[in-house]
Amino acid sequence: MTKTLRLIFPQWQGGNNPNYVFGSLLLGHIVPPGDKAETIQIMIDEDTSQELSIENGVIGGDGLLKQMSEATKVLVEKAPDKVITLGGDCSISQAPFDYLHRKYPDSLGILWLDAHSDMSTINDSQKGHMHVLGNLLGQGAPQFAEKVCHPFKVEQVMLAGLKYEELRPCDHQVNDLKMNYLTPDKLVDDSRLIIDWITQNQFKHLAIHFDLDVLSPQDYRSINPGKPYLEIEKFPAPVGAMTLEQITRIMKDVSEQTEIVGFSIGEHLPWDAINLRKALESVEIFRD
Template identity: 25%
Template sequence: MSQVTVIEVPQWQGSGSRTARRLVEGAGLLAAMVPNAARHRVEVADGDSPAAFAVTATRARAAVDGVGDGLVVTVGGDCGVELAPVSAALDRYGERLGLVWFDAHGDLNTPASSPSGAFHGMILRALTGEGHDELLPGRAISPGRVVLAGARDLDPGERGFIADSGLTHVTVAELSDPAILVEAVAATGAEAVYVHIDLDVLDPGVFASVGSPAPGGLQPDHLLKLVAALVERFEPAGLGITEYEPVRLEDQTLLSPLIATLVARAS
């Protein structure tokens, strides 16, 4: 196994959850769950403006760029922390990169379409090149190289973008067969894959420590099978794990071995 580096970004201001401040504690707990890893904690800028998020993203990018070979695991914090590591993967892999976005939500809004105005609901759209000017990657990813996996709570604007953009949405039902997900990523032409996991992709009946739960999600053991199938076929380009709001001890008990196994399989 190669060296694993954890970049902890305890940003909570991009979340629309009323309990978002729990994400700070969640980021620290997630980082500690990754065994035998080098760890770097990014200082989060004050405020919830695009300018503040841009400062944090710049700091996170510096941390990612300072890592040598080996898997980089970015832990949040809200989903907006993915701006820097995904941008770095895009710069490294270019058209070879595919992005798999495990999430109960689309994260595909723009500032104009967002019902909440929360950045964590815009981050995936920003990575495709649409959003706040300060929060766009230097190199956008084509929607045709993005696979949204497990989303089940989509806003009207997000549904329209999925229908028109070429982005692939693999539903929870379709994810019952890992081969369907692998084939969807292969169809993008990807040779490497960055895997984003918002923990609300899990079913809240099993894992409830998230700010925006949505019923009908994945079981933890099946999420492991899906990630294992991806990294067996494609080169791992990075792993992001976000949106842990610790509230139940049983969720932490479930999550600790899950995170360790996810990282082991990705590296």
């Protein structure tokens, strides 16, 4: 019998954004429950009042390493066949994808649905969520990359929805490593190019990283650039251009070609719920 483990992983230090905690917990209620999956919440440092220090070249690095180690421990003890991870910032994918690569060493590919590369080094950025895919490739932040016991090869990864024309200097490894990538315009009408990549590499299993920031804030508002009253043109990073309908089509199409054994969702920022919660916290009756 196939064993599925659902990790609720409200890790926030990788993006240095405490709002990711609530976003992760809310995802636990939004995502369809499934009939047989076991759910475990990874314990994190919930003290968001203190400014994070830089450790190992990464903001909040020690806490991140501790939490990733805890996630790895849970995965090894539970030994699931499939892992669903509900974050949290994008660094939540490191432990489960590394675990799955050990379980499926010769047949696993990664589909990284993201407007950004997540392949920066500590010389480019000190935020852990910007290193995670680099870590999984044995690059990224050294103290984190060395924790990856089963690194992936470039050909095992497809960046889909990447805003390649807006790459920043911190994204240089996309070109340095000659990564496979597909821009949003290549995925508007069909998933053929992703299917071709799966077929050519004979991937029997697939791990999907779904950064909600791959979506356009005009289509889906619960993301960083979807913050109320934000002027999009002033957002300091490339803004996603895909629709939820397109992403759903891709998921369905790839599931007909290979078995999805890993699925991470990151960067969930439900602004209306976050703002309502903060507003109510200021009212005395809700503090009793």
